[in-house]
Amino acid sequence: MEDFLEIAGEKLSNRLFIGTGKFSSYPIMKQALEEAKAQVATVALRRVDESSKTENIMDYIPQKCKVMINTSGARDAQEALRIGRLAKAAGAGNWIKIEVIRDNKYLLPDSIETFKAVEVLAKEGFVVFPYMSPDLSIGRRMVDAGASAIMPLGSPIGSNRGVKTRELIEIMVNEIKLPIIVDAGLGKPSEACECMELGCAAVLVNTAIAVSEDPVKMAKAFSQAVYAGRLAYLSGIPAMGKTARASSPLTGFLREDKPQGDGLASDSQSHNKPQ
């Protein structure tokens, strides 16, 4: 059975979304997107220059890759709304990552202003992806406001610190019915894999790919790690136990005598449910 992430009628088989800032050149960015077979790329509208006679970032997004405009640079809901509407008017589509940041020291999102923008843009027909701190209550409000997925941060943007918010992301995965896409802070493919093993629907990576010594190879590494994590999640990862469990139990010979059909036969199966 094929495994798709379906959002707003789009079926995505690749769950690695890639951010397009920070690359040393557009051609390298394009190669990285192609090598990873990325199906979604985020593009900051503030970097889009359609009037450019030389280079426009949009020309370097592979045709098979969907553009998700982001509102990077917005300081409040009003600015995010204006950016969203400008993007739509410019023909950039209606997938939009709402990123509202009022703190340039840590680049942490302002979830309240983000929520306000989500409410309006969802009503206007945008497919909205709010970038936010992993807060269950606000996440639920984002769902009610019409978000199509929730994008909690793993750690601050560009920090490469990994999934520091793991506990909170796990709660969101368990409680929120929309796809959870971890955005920001992932520094290594293993961390992207970790998110997928947790049951996240996708991850978004930029810095770790763009600033690596070989962004094209690193994009591929992330893509494969995301696939591996997803596969592991779908396979049902066994729960961790505090004591050893021998793969060949010493009392295995009693198997024929164990109770049948009472649901107590095994407690070692994961409670994780594949999406």
Added chain:
Amino acid sequence: MSFYGVYSQNKDLDLKKAFSFISPASIQESLEKNNLDTKQFLGLLSPQAENNLESMAQKAQAITRNYFGNTIQLYAPMYLSNYCDNSCLYCGFNLNNDIQRRQLTLEEVEKEAQFISSSGLKHILILTGESRLKSPVSYIQDCVNVLKKYFTSISIEVYPLAENEYARLVVGGVDGLTIYQEVYDEQLYAKIHICGPKKDYKFRLDAPERGAKARMRSVSIGALLGLGNWRREAFFLGLHAKYLLDKFPDVEIGISVPRIRPQNHQPQVGDFKPICQVSDRNVIQIILAFRIFLPRLGIAISTRENPEFRENLLSLGITRMSAGSATNVGGHTLYKEEKEQSSQFEIQDQRTVGQIKAVLEGKGYQPVFKDWLYL
């Protein structure tokens, strides 16, 4: 409390005594931390830290890459006017200097804008001499109205304004403010600024804060190296940047450390010899200390520096640079031949936008021509 309060609390700092507490171990400790306090920043500016330049450079490069990626934002300066009401010893626009004074008409502004924008740049920095009479806010706004057709981000570097004047320009399409204190040492400031409204130290010192309150998207500050003791000046510039970052977390704060360059240059009107020598090594130490102290800070490098030095600084923390610069009024198209006679300062890097772009690409950087849009 405005920044003047912070300055006042620290102005009697005994540098010699403060540096006597700096040890190799304390510098190493600073390099292993993520959040430095102001004392540790001072340590990175100390003579002792000169022994740690390479490890500072390694750390600064890693921080810059993580937060800004392999990109350098480009912009061009455009001088609108060189009329000035001040007599500042170091400046070519000093009212006592015998230079050709002029102010661009709106038609001339458009001609310059057309030329600069044809290079693909979308960020423009407009400058005037400091004459409120000749270049009132209304004139600046008129120019902005012309420039909005060509650029998506417009910054100003003009005489200090009142908060409501900054707010008026923000509504009118300006998103960035650059204003340099020139020298933080208040006594030295008084000696160098002979006469004119620029003598008002406090009004200038608080201008960046007024701009931030007026909702400027970015505010850049700076000290002109070569006037006061560079370690002290850099320290106060750092305190100022931190003050603004803490008070206005949603404003992009940037710095620049232009340096008076007496060496190997063509004599200009009102030539000024630096009071304090600042070597290439010193400039590098300042930039590295800033990057480690304030990782998200924008750092611009001046065209006062020569091409080779500018290029070498790229990997150490620089995030913005000008290209295709001219520091005389109408210098891009109208009065190109007058550059030496009527410039504010001498440019060491005269390369065109295309040349700078090629160099950046060759060094593995993406030159960013557009990084904001007018909302």
